[in-house]
Amino acid sequence: MYVVIVGGGQVGFYLAKTLIEKKYEVTLVDWDFNKAERLKYELGECVMYASGSSIEGLEKAGCARADVIVAATSDDEDNLVICQLGKKYFNIPKAVARISNPKSERIFKELGVSTTISGTSYIAEAIERYVAKQQLTTLLTFNHNEMVLLEAELEEDSPAVGKCLGEISLPYECVIALVLRGRDVLFAKAETVLNPKDMVIAISTQKEQENLRKILLGDSEV
Numbered sequence: 001m002y003v004v005i006v007g008g009g010q011v012g013f014y015l016a017k018t019l020i021e022k023k024y025e026v027t028l029v030d031w032d033f034n035k036a037e038r039l040k041y042e043l044g045e046c047v048m049y050a051s052g053s054s055i056e057g058l059e060k061a062g063c064a065r066a067d068v069i070v071a072a073t074s075d076d077e078d079n080l081v082i083c084q085l086g087k088k089y090f091n092i093p094k095a096v097a098r099i100s101n102p103k104s105e106r107i108f109k110e111l112g113v114s115t116t117i118s119g120t121s122y123i124a125e126a127i128e129r130y131v132a133k134q135q136l137t138t139l140l141t142f143n144h145n146e147m148v149l150l151e152a153e154l155e156e157d158s159p160a161v162g163k164c165l166g167e168i169s170l171p172y173e174c175v176i177a178l179v180l181r182g183r184d185v186l187f188a189k190a191e192t193v194l195n196p197k198d199m200v201i202a203i204s205t206q207k208e209q210e211n212l213r214k215i216l217l218g219d220s221e222v
Contacts, residue, residue: 004029004066004092006052006082007073008039011098015072016043027061053081055089063090071097076104083113136213139201149203152216156196159218166190168215171208177201 001024005012008030016028020043028043029052030036036049050057052073063069069086071079076099083095095113140149154161160168165176165188179186180199186192194200204212 001025001067002062002065003027003068003070004058004061004063004086005070005072006030006058006061007071007079007098008032008035008047009072009074012070012072013039013042015070016046020046029057029061031057053078053085055085058082058085058090063092066090066092068092068094068096071095073098074100076101080104080108080113083108087112136209136217147203147205148209149201150209150212152200152202152213154194154196154198154200154216157218158194158196158216160194160200160216161196161198162193164191164193170215171204171211173205173208174212175203177203 003019003024004027005016005019006029008028012028012030016026019026026046028039028047029050030039030047031049031051031053033049036047040047048061050060052058052061052071058069063086066086069083069090069092071082071086073079073082076097079097079099083097086092087095097108097113099108137151138148139151141147142149168176170176176188178201179188179192179194180201181195181197200216202212202216
């Protein structure tokens with residue numbers, strides 16, 4: 001999971017520090033050279049001096065491969081621009097914005113930025129929830145990396161929960177092999193009903209992996 005944070009104030013600094021401690025890959029961007037140098041002393045080479053509200057600056061930060069962009073400046077208008085560039089230009093799946101004025105929340109949501117948060121800890125928790133809901137873990141690759149053995153833990157709101165396997169239309173090149181429920185191991189059968197917290201073990205081709213993730217976990221919003 002690669003997270004780009006724009007804004008090196010207290011919120012951006014502590015969020016970057018929290019995510020780094022959780023072993024995420026992070027780049028913290030700030031357009032103040034002196035501030036960026038101080039942050040680099042604290043956090044290391046993950047800090048970048050660049051304009052986080054420009055295409056060039058975000059491209060320099062590696063937004064083309066980012067999973068999440070966090071606009072953490074103190075200016076709501078800048079944060080909106082950052083999120084719009086991240087989602088529309090770089091196709092980043094998730095944009096999270098810090099807002100100072102609660103009245104800005106409606107505008108952000110109307111423009112497709114569904115997650116607006118004010119506190120550092122809440123932003124970190126939101127990213128954690130997003131990761132958990134998007135997680136499809138590769139256990140093993142085989143057949144020259146064309147096939148993968150995967151696991152996914154189902155949440156309460158996972159679209160597959162409450163359905164029996166026979167009702168789920170899987171991609172042609174995917175198969176669910178086992179369902180782990182607590183200490184029980186269930187062989188996947190058409191009548192097996194999936195429950196929250198079930199761990200699903202599946203085999204898929206690489207090209208169908210994303211379709212399988214959507215079927216099991218959905219396109220979740222934080």
